[in-house]
Amino acid sequence: MGQDAGTDLAVLRVDASMRTPASAIRRRVRVGQVAIAIGNPYGFQHTVTSGVISALGRSLRSQSGRLIDDIIQTERRVNPGNSGGRVVTTRGEVIGINTAMIRPAQGLCFAIASTPRASSPRALIRDGRIRRAYIGIAGQNIDVPRTLARAETRWPSRPRAHRVRGEGESRGASAPREGGTSSWPVGDVAVSGVDDLHRVLGEEQIDKAVEVAVIRAGKRRVIAVTPVESQRD
Helix, strand or coil, rough: CCEEEEEEEEEEECCCCCCCCEEEEECCCCCEEEEEEEHHHHCCCEEEEEEEEEEEEEEECCCCHHHHHEEEEEECCCCCCCCEEEEEECCEEEEEEEEEEEHHHHEEEEEEEEECCCCCCHHHHHHHHHHHCEEEEEEEEECCHHHHHHHHCCCCCCCCEEEEEEECCCCCCCCCCCCEEEEEECCCCCCCCCCHHHCCCCCCCCCCEEEEEEEECEEEEEEEEECECCCCC
């Protein structure tokens, strides 16, 4: 039905008229809780391994370069072939979906959480893709002087000394034409890096004008930008 490299998720349609679907967990998982992985490692069908949840709220970089938030870290044995398989509790409730492992780390594994705020599967079922906004620039993280960050921020005691430098322009989005743009708040959201900018540019921002604070040649300006739907991922 759909797939998305940015969240490492895919949704398939199967004939399940005679099967009972697994239920997603309806309460928050806890560190130390038992986690059971089901998959087909190296082609061995229906392999089950168990361990514990060792951390919550991790972030993991997807193959597309986007950061996946709210990742569950577990200590259990998984191998190539477990990816996409379910992670369940001892009651059979689905906690998440296996997505990655670190080979030399002795069982350090990660799963995408199946919590109510994880709306990506619903979007894939509805649209066949995850819709994201795009402002037509290529960005990179840069450092800014602390004095400049302190003067700009709403919270002078906690200035963010990192921003996004934007270069170039692509068709479709009303991005600034001049290069060398250092991006500051987008709307009411502070942006201190490319990952923050990705989080801001969600489906709700498509075709809606937003004010972006930028600094050029040492001067702060506020410009209007209208993001369009991204066709990249």
